[in-house]
Amino acid sequence: MIWQAICAAIASDVGEDTQNRKPRTMIALRLTDIQKSYSDNHVLVDVNLEIADGEFVVIVGPSGCGKTTLLRVIAGLEMPDAGEIVLFDQVVNDMSPAQRGIAMVFQSYALYPHLTVFKNLQFALDLAGLSHDEINQRIMDVADILSLQDYLERKPSELSGGQRQRVALGRALVRQPRMFLFDEPLSNLDAGLRMNTGIEIADLHRTLKTPIIYVTHDQTEAMTLADRIVVMREGRIEQVGAPLGLYNAPANRFVAGFIGSPAMNFIERDLLPGSGAACVGLRPEHLRIAEKGRLAGKVLHYERLGTDTHVIVDIDEGKHLTVRLVGQWEFDREAEVSLDFDNSKAVLFDKQGDRIQNPGG
DSSP, X not given: OHHHHHHXXXXXXXXXXXTTSOOOXXXXXXXXXXXXXXXXXXXXXXEEEEEETTOXXXXXXXXXXXXXXXXXXXXXXXXXXXXXXXXXXXEOTTSOTGGGXXXXXXXXXXXXXXXXXXXXXXXXXXXXXXXXXHHHHHHHHHHHHTTOGGGTTSOGXXXXXXXXXXXXXXXXXXXXXXXXXXXXXXXXXXHHHHHHHHHHHHHHHHHHOOOEEEEOSOHHHHHHHOSEEEEEETXXXXXXXOHHHHHHSOSBHHHHHHSSSSOOEXXXXXXXXXXXXXXXXXXXXXXXXXXXXXXXXXXXXXXXXXXXXXXXXXXXXXXXXXXXXXXXXXOOTTOEXXXXXXXXXXXXXXXXXXXXXXXXX
């Protein structure tokens, strides 16, 4: 019952009767030719992106690629130098963050240390001028959803990292925003809490169906959470697509190397008929031990993971490949191994790093 009440409130526009409101647009956010620079540092370059209503989009890329700046531009915390931001069919370039109806969850939690959990959740609702009864109801509903009932009278210093992150999430949730922005919300948590909190965020999204834009440097989070992934490099969008679409058909060598763990292997050899001087990309799981394979080398190291074994093989002086083998394997150090692969699994890249058609697939 609590879940249904929260869902109904977020699904409706603030202050509007749900029976009379117009259907929400299919496009929640449209970014057109967004530019942002600091002196000579071009942080965002010609960023164009559309996000559908109810979609969970994850932005990934290496440190300094512009993903957090893009999030701040969407939120209104930074102003673009050029370009247009359209939120639910309304141009919002000149709107303040409060006017945009967006809630942002930060990496650092950004909680008020001198206030209790209840007061942290209450703060934005007081500014919005809501009634005492509505504020209490929203806080208690969100506390129930996020299992914060026993912590409402504690201050942030009395909470664990996972509890503080749930409070930060709750502070966004009580506002009933039209869109959530997450800036690396799990990076301060240990592995177990990262997984549990990620599941909580995914569950919230499935229930609330409010669009989410989620920034992370962790491509595993991106693969497990996203409807679509946006891969950025040096202020530009390299590729946008479904997680498995990017994994199986990367647009270029950068995306191929960034998406997937362990990373794709790149081999500068003529391994396929008609491939010429193309670079061959092979996922670790697509390499196999063979009696007479096209690649040979020595085992440098292997990792026992229980269900899988990762083997590092030196095929040239200093050129290492990662092989993912199903099951439990043992190797002698510097044991000689022969490797092969199915031609259809190989991905070819030209000298500029762009993906090309595989002539051997």
